[in-house]
Amino acid sequence: MSGTVRVVLVENHQMVRVGLKEMLAEYPTIRVVGEAEDAPEALRIAESLAPDVVLSEVRLGSTSGLELCHDLLTWCADARVIMLTVHDDEQYLSQAMHAGARGYLLKHISGEELVAAIHRVHAGELVVTTTAGHEASTVTRIESGEYWPGGRFGLTLRESEVLSLIVIGMNNHAIAGHLIVGEETVRTHVRAIYRKLEVNDRTSALAKALREGLFQ
Template sequence: MVLEGLKAVLGRFRGRVRIVGQALDATEAQALVTTLDPDVVVADVRLRGSMSGLDLCRRLIEADPGRKVVLLSAYDDEQYLFQAMRAGAAGYLLKSVSGEELVRQLELVADGGKVVDPTMAGRAVASAARLQAGEFWPGAHLSLTQRESEVLGYLVAGLSNRAIAARLVLGEETIKSHVRAIFRKLEVNDRAGAVATALREGIFR
């Protein structure tokens, strides 16, 4: 649905942008990019399969440092933006962006620019300053978002996903998604590994 919606939006601007290929997962996308060599790659942060859009971006940039990748996300969290920039992305835009604005930003990237969703730009600058000064939540230096840091704290305390969901007033599936992101960022495979890393890094004591 997201892919079809994006195609429909971009389809209204045929004189300014042309879709040369599409893929549903990172592996397929990587192969297509190699074959088609597009001017700009637009990728969702969340992709089907084991690789995220951030993982795809890193691989594309490693293969071709000049590759231009714009990430689309539903998350207006500055930490996701910082991760995208560290991965080498040329842009980070929210899915709430209008069609006209999306095309304008893609044109800027095609011309060599870097773009950040306007609604996030000011907050991102402020957060970067706070991060530099060490005024942030536990685990920020490991790219954990504030919510992921909260969830990790409850993992250290031994709470189940259901219990964490109740504490944070969130759905259990949302908590599972945060836990998977924590595992990926801490490069561990299970809760025990996440807890061990948190204690070793001094995130929680």
């Protein structure tokens, strides 16, 4: 890592924002040049300061970090956006990547990991952390345009979730209980999975999911 990366912090909780600023101040290669508590303020600051990286929470009270990411990159195309969030959620991750974010990090990471991620994103990499520990495969899927397992086959996020439960051996009744939906809803998802994977039964769907490396 070399050079100083200019960062703007976007976080609606003041204590968190102050803590992040103080933590990053310990690293000479990172300089926090601005901070905001919502999307409109963040846009004004970013347009004025032209930071290298914008570090934002996904949810900013009444505003959205996802919308901020899209709007920010419209006006400040050279900025790199990293979502730093408590939400370990595939849907948020997918939406963030669609909006143009280059990082999706969970707040449990250490200061050293955060700084390393900022430098990697500034250098052009895509960086993701997940509690499941499948960062490498997640990044590979995102870079290929597959935002969740099975996306390249046309599976929706919910269908991917149902397939993951099939893979671990759950029957329709157990899946319905796990997802808190009716069994008929599960059967509808399973039929869609069969059609999209071009298989005729549960065993074939399981085999194809494993053969294609959809789940680790």
